[in-house]
Structure formats: C-alpha cells, structure tokens
Amino acid sequence: MFEIFGIPSNALFGQLLIGLINGSFYALLSLGLAVIFGMLNIINFSHGAQYMMGAFAAYLMLKYSGLGYWPALIIAPLLVGITGVIVERLFLQWLYKLDHLYGLLLTFGLALIIEGVARNQLGSAGLPYVVPDELRGGQNLGFMFLPNYRAWVIVASLTICIATWFIIERTRLGAYLRAATENPALVRAFGINVPRIITLTYGFGVALAAFAGVMAAPIYNVSPQMGSELIIVVFAVVVIGGMGSILGAIVTGFGLGVVEGLTKVFFPEASNTVIFVIMAIVLLVRPAGLFGRRA
Amino acid sequence: MEQRVAEPIATPEVQPTVWRTQSATILFVVMVVGLIVAPFFTYPLFLMQAMCFALFACAFNLLIGYVGLLSFGHALYFGWASYLSAYSAKAWGFTPELAILTGTATGAVLGLLAGSLAIRRQGIYFAMITLALAQMMFFFALQAKFTGGEDGIQAVPRGHLFGLIDLSKEMNMYIVVLVIFLAGFLFIYRIIHSPFGEVLKAIRENETRAISLGYKTDRYKLVAFVLSATLAGAAGGTKAIVLQLASLTDVNWPMSGEVVLMTLVGGLGTIFGPVLGSFIILVMQYKLAAVGEWVLVIQGVIFVACVLLFRRGIVGELANKLKIRL
Incomplete structure (x- = not known):
C-alpha cells in the first residue's frame, strides 16, 4: 500500500473502480438513449x-x-x-x-x-x-x-x-x-x-x-426508485456528450463515472453534483456538447 | 420537423358576439367570484394551496405555452423560493410581504442563472438541462445547513402583513393569497397580450423566421425564462408562508413533473388551463391520499392519456369546440 496526494492507494483505486462501475451504467444507458x-x-x-x-x-x-x-x-x-x-x-x-x-x-x-x-x-x-x-x-x-x-x-x-x-x-x-x-x-x-x-x-x-x-x-x-435518480444524471451525461455520436456517448459515460469517483476521494461533498457542474461548464464553453454537432 | 408545442386554436369563423369576444373576461369574472365565495364552502387552506400551485402552473405555462420551451426543472425556483421565504421569515424575522419578496427575488436570480445556461441548447436538450440543473440544486438543498435537510424548515411564522394585519387568521391570509394569485395571473395575461408576448409566440411558431426578422430570440427567451422563474418564486414563497413549511418535496423532480401535469391537463398555451389543471390535480391528490402509491400510477396514466388523446387539455378542447380564446 502506498499514498498518492496523501490519499491511501486503496481508497483512491477503490473509488476509481466505483467510478468505472457507475461509468459503465452511464455509458450503457446513454448509449440506449442515443x-x-x-x-x-x-x-x-x-x-x-x-x-x-x-x-x-x-x-x-x-x-x-x-x-x-x-x-x-x-x-x-x-x-x-x-x-x-x-x-x-x-x-x-x-x-x-x-x-x-x-x-x-x-x-x-x-x-x-x-x-x-x-x-x-x-x-x-x-x-x-x-x-x-x-x-x-x-x-x-x-x-x-x-x-x-x-x-x-x-x-x-x-x-x-x-x-x-x-x-x-x-x-x-x-x-x-x-x-x-x-x-x-x-x-x-x-x-x-x-x-x-x-x-x-x-x-x-x-x-x-x-x-x-x-x-x-x-x-x-x-429498489423502485433506482432508475429515476440515475436517469437524470444520464440526461446530464447526454447533454455533455451530445447524442450525435455513439462512441461519444460511451466515452463520456465512462469518463464522467471516473471523474465522479475521483471527486468522491478529493471532495466528497460535491460527488453528487459534479456531473451537473461539468454540464454547466460544458454548456458555457462548448454549447453543442463535447461530441455534438451544432444543430 | 413540427415546431409547434401548443396546437393553434382555430380563428373564430362565426359571427363575433359579445359572448365570444369577451369570453376571457367573463371567465375571469367567474373565476374571481368563485374564489371569493369558495372559502365559505370548502377549506380555505386547501384553496390557498391550490392558488399557489395555480400561479406556479401559470408561470410554467408562460414558457411552454407561449414560447414553446419545456422546462422540466421548475421545482428549482418554486422550492428554493419557498426555502428562502421560510428562512427569512423564521430566522431573520422578516414580515410576510418581505419574506415572499425574498422568495420571488430568489426565483428571479436562479432563473437568470439557469436560464442563461439552458437557452444555449434547443428543444429536447433544453428540457434535459433544466431538469439536470434542478437536480443539482436539489442536492445543494439536501446538503445545505439552513434548509434543515430531511426535516425542512418547519413552523414558519405567518407574521403580520406590513406589521399590522395578523395572517394567522385564516381569512386575512386567504385575501393576501388571492391578491397575489390574481396579480400574478393578470401580469401573465398582460405579458402574453403585449408586443413582447407576440414576439414570444412568433418564436414558438417559427424561431428561425423570428431571427430572420431581426429579433434577438435568445434575449426574448431569457427574459421569458426569468419572468417565469420569478413568478414561480412568488408562488413558492407564498406557499411557504401559507403552509408554514418548506421541504425537500418542493425542490425535488416529482414537483417539476407535477407542474407539467397540471398545465397539460388544463391546457398548454391557454390562460385558464393551468389554473383549472392545478385545482383538478390537487383535488385528486386529496381524494386519493388513502390509496398511497397508486397516485403515482394514476398521474402517469393521466400523462399518457393527455398526450395521446387530448393534447389541448380541458380548457384548450373547450375553447376549440366553442371557437373562442381562453
């Protein structure tokens, strides 16, 4: 075991793994939506x-x-x-x-x-x-x-x-x-x-x-409500990635899952909201989304 | 691609009579008289709550019905306004009119922030962005200290209006809510029938054309968004004072869905539709409180039925049948 930025590697990679898992679901669902x-x-x-x-x-x-x-x-x-x-x-x-x-x-x-x-x-x-x-x-x-x-x-x-x-x-x-x-x-x-x-x-x-x-x-x-909360996050993922590209949906899904996982390590209070914040920033910088074509 | 949201109501072809040209005025008088006598027949608290939701739905309808923008996150303005009204009345000892103004201003500021982000994308993305932003602010409300988390802000004092009139007396409170509701309703009516409102409708019908005519449609959309959020804030603030409670229910996504349902049932893009819709949905919720979770199923069925069978809503169908504008 070793430390990265003062965080034990176990915790860091553990959250990274959870991030990848969440990312898998974001990717599968946003792919379906697209x-x-x-x-x-x-x-x-x-x-x-x-x-x-x-x-x-x-x-x-x-x-x-x-x-x-x-x-x-x-x-x-x-x-x-x-x-x-x-x-x-x-x-x-x-x-x-x-x-x-x-x-x-x-x-x-x-x-x-x-x-x-x-x-x-x-x-x-x-x-x-x-x-x-x-x-x-x-x-x-x-x-x-x-x-x-x-x-x-x-x-x-x-x-x-x-x-x-x-x-x-x-x-x-x-x-x-x-x-x-x-x-x-x-x-x-x-x-x-x-x-x-x-x-x-x-x-x-x-x-x-x-x-x-x-x-x-x-x-x-x-549980019955497992989907309704997830789908709102997936909507944000879709806004970030844009629905024009299949590959874009997959990459964005996994990427955002990882970012969310890392946020849980470094700034746990923001882990629920980080994807929405990224969405807001993307809308400011690249309104069409990362992989989107301008409508 | 079809751009219209509210289906256009056919221009009256029949001879205009007083009944037809003045139908909106007549219905308005009926509504006012009804709301004045209603508290003598049913619970004033229920009516006050219904009027708050009616104002909320009217504010929402300003966007979907007249600009064609579906905001799926209107609980954000309603709920946060309700929190700030409740907090300012309880913790800072604001008088009710100041507390409600605080809530209204909250709606305006949040509307400006969320609106300037959301109008950067069109159509379906607009709905998803507003929903996502509302969910973000829901999590803030969940984590912030002053909102009281799962408990919400309870036992908000109704206080004295202008420091004089005791609002803990039900009838005094009722009159205040009635005045706020009617003021908001007439304000929206005024917006819709102003030159500004005509531009909004032009954007709804054909945005590209409006742009080519030289209108900066983004600015119009943003102003409409802020107006809608402000009025939703007024509704939320009033609700917090009336029910003496602000809670997570007010900011969560099902609330955003509920206001869509109210407006859809009553009639998108009609003036009276959202009012009727919110009364119907609230009565339904009271009557069905005993069946618990089935309310969700019934609401879902109403959504499906409205979209498939009568997209104009009750008031819209009526107006269409009678060939009048409501």
Whole structure:
C-alpha cells in the first residue's frame, strides 16, 4: 500500500473502480438513449424505469422460478425489450409527427406508472440480490482489492458498448439504421420496412437498459426508485456528450463515472453534483456538447 | 420537423358576439367570484394551496405555452423560493410581504442563472438541462445547513402583513393569497397580450423566421425564462408562508413533473388551463391520499392519456369546440 496526494492507494483505486462501475451504467444507458433518439426522435424518459424493470425481473426470476443470474442476464432484457416493442406499437408510434416534447411527456408518464406499480407490489425498500457464485471473491492486485463481480461488470458493459457501436457503424444492418435516421422516406422506397426497424430499435434500446439493470442488481439494492435518480444524471451525461455520436456517448459515460469517483476521494461533498457542474461548464464553453454537432 | 408545442386554436369563423369576444373576461369574472365565495364552502387552506400551485402552473405555462420551451426543472425556483421565504421569515424575522419578496427575488436570480445556461441548447436538450440543473440544486438543498435537510424548515411564522394585519387568521391570509394569485395571473395575461408576448409566440411558431426578422430570440427567451422563474418564486414563497413549511418535496423532480401535469391537463398555451389543471390535480391528490402509491400510477396514466388523446387539455378542447380564446 502506498499514498498518492496523501490519499491511501486503496481508497483512491477503490473509488476509481466505483467510478468505472457507475461509468459503465452511464455509458450503457446513454448509449440506449442515443440509439432511441436517433431513430425515434424521442427522449426516452422511461429509460430509468426500464433499467429498474430489468433489475426487478432478475430479482423476481430468482425468487419465484429459481432462475439465477446468468439466465436472467439473457431473459430479463428480452422480456423488457418485448414490453418496449409493445409500448412503441401502442403509444410511441403516434407521436413521431408531433413535437419532441410530447414523446418526453409520454415516456415520463410511463416512468411514473412503472415506478408506481413497482412501489405498490414490492415496497420502496431496497431488496438484496446475491452475486452469482462464479463471480464471488476477488483479486488482490497489490495496490487494491478487485472484486471479481465488479471487474466482470466493467468488461461486460464495455463489450456490449463496443458491440453496439460495431453493429451500428460497421454492419449492413447498421447502415440501414443510419440511412433510415437520415432519410426514412428514401429508405422505404428501397423496400426496407422502416417502421419495423424503428420498433425493433426501441426494443433494443430498452433491452440495453434492462441489461444494465440486471448487472446493477448485485451491486446496488434493487429498489423502485433506482432508475429515476440515475436517469437524470444520464440526461446530464447526454447533454455533455451530445447524442450525435455513439462512441461519444460511451466515452463520456465512462469518463464522467471516473471523474465522479475521483471527486468522491478529493471532495466528497460535491460527488453528487459534479456531473451537473461539468454540464454547466460544458454548456458555457462548448454549447453543442463535447461530441455534438451544432444543430 | 413540427415546431409547434401548443396546437393553434382555430380563428373564430362565426359571427363575433359579445359572448365570444369577451369570453376571457367573463371567465375571469367567474373565476374571481368563485374564489371569493369558495372559502365559505370548502377549506380555505386547501384553496390557498391550490392558488399557489395555480400561479406556479401559470408561470410554467408562460414558457411552454407561449414560447414553446419545456422546462422540466421548475421545482428549482418554486422550492428554493419557498426555502428562502421560510428562512427569512423564521430566522431573520422578516414580515410576510418581505419574506415572499425574498422568495420571488430568489426565483428571479436562479432563473437568470439557469436560464442563461439552458437557452444555449434547443428543444429536447433544453428540457434535459433544466431538469439536470434542478437536480443539482436539489442536492445543494439536501446538503445545505439552513434548509434543515430531511426535516425542512418547519413552523414558519405567518407574521403580520406590513406589521399590522395578523395572517394567522385564516381569512386575512386567504385575501393576501388571492391578491397575489390574481396579480400574478393578470401580469401573465398582460405579458402574453403585449408586443413582447407576440414576439414570444412568433418564436414558438417559427424561431428561425423570428431571427430572420431581426429579433434577438435568445434575449426574448431569457427574459421569458426569468419572468417565469420569478413568478414561480412568488408562488413558492407564498406557499411557504401559507403552509408554514418548506421541504425537500418542493425542490425535488416529482414537483417539476407535477407542474407539467397540471398545465397539460388544463391546457398548454391557454390562460385558464393551468389554473383549472392545478385545482383538478390537487383535488385528486386529496381524494386519493388513502390509496398511497397508486397516485403515482394514476398521474402517469393521466400523462399518457393527455398526450395521446387530448393534447389541448380541458380548457384548450373547450375553447376549440366553442371557437373562442381562453
């Protein structure tokens, strides 16, 4: 053990790790928001609630059907993604021609409904979810102790983020997506079913949120309000990074998580607000956001 | 891309009659008379609270309904004004009118700061920025010593208006709140129907065009933002004196959502809509207090229903049916 700036290395790297973990969730969620916004022109306010649904789906699967973490990691995002598809078909598809704000208001209403139902059915206290056996314990790296589960979360979310970037920027499917974002009418004329792409995009974005929720379950307690506070921070992340670039969303998410973690070491009182302060500074210096194009 | 927020109300094609041209005035008189007799029939405290929220919603509506800016963080001005009014009345012994003015000024200053940041981005980003800034100030309120953390500032003295009139008497307080509400309401009406208000509406309809006509739209938006935050501050300050309480509920994000809901239910971009909306939502909350968390679900359902089925809100739909402006 050694000291950096008078801070024991254990504390410093410990917070850095927590920062990276938070950053993983910021990255996954802002990525989902960016993908959805790109196709639907809607800011998905219920993203936080859908993240919470993912965590609850994992919790309920374990409690009632004994399905553990690994099946939940696949099934929960699928289930929540399907609810997303239903939401898009039932509600969102009627809003594309209207002002953006109506999409925000509708998804805000959905978030209230989801959170309200969760509170009624499960209470507002946090429920614990155990770390899967395979990922118990940790590694002693000399300068810090690295729990296996946390290492897994960082690796998994990085992988998902990069895979999403790859699909959108480097594959044929991604090319359709990007083309449909630019000019839906022309893409339809080529015989591509754009409404279906839009529906599936929403489902995919929502599934990403649920995936993040399942991964978050063993780290934070599973509680109905776990999403609503997170989503506001993620909005700030999105304002900082701009939604124009997928890679931008990922980098900003991880970066801000680390900054937040470091703030916890050096100036703990500001750790809740540092991301908002950075947002204010970015707005002053670079109004379009770090990776944004001027609208 | 569709820019409009409030759907335009069709220009009346029918022959103008006194009823149609003066409909807003008539409704205003009805509202005033109603509010004067109401305390004899129902709880004055409830009515006072409803008027504070009505003023808050009207202030919010000035932005969304007439400039097309959705602020998702209006609890910031309402809540912080409520804290400073409560604190100045309790700790510094300010008389109620000074305490409320302190709250109003708080709203104005915070509105200037947050507004000058938020107007740097448009549309959906504007909403996210206002929400994030409000959340930042929520954390400040949570950590600051003077706000009393989870307890809030309790037992705020209502005091004597101008050092003379005892506001602990319910009727005196009621008249003060009624005067503040009506003054705020008429002030907003005046803003909307001034040349300044016409420019705001032009920005709502087509900002690019307004810019090309030579208007510095950013300045107009900022002034509108500050006015809205100031009036929200007046509402928050009055609420703190009426309920003798300032708490975290007033600054937290669900409060920002509530004022959006009130305005949406009543009708975005209508003058009377926010007033009606806030009364409806408050009555609903009182009636449904027993069902606990289901209130959240019901509010969510109302949001969804309003956005999908009647975007004009109650007053807006009515005005549209009767082909009048309300």
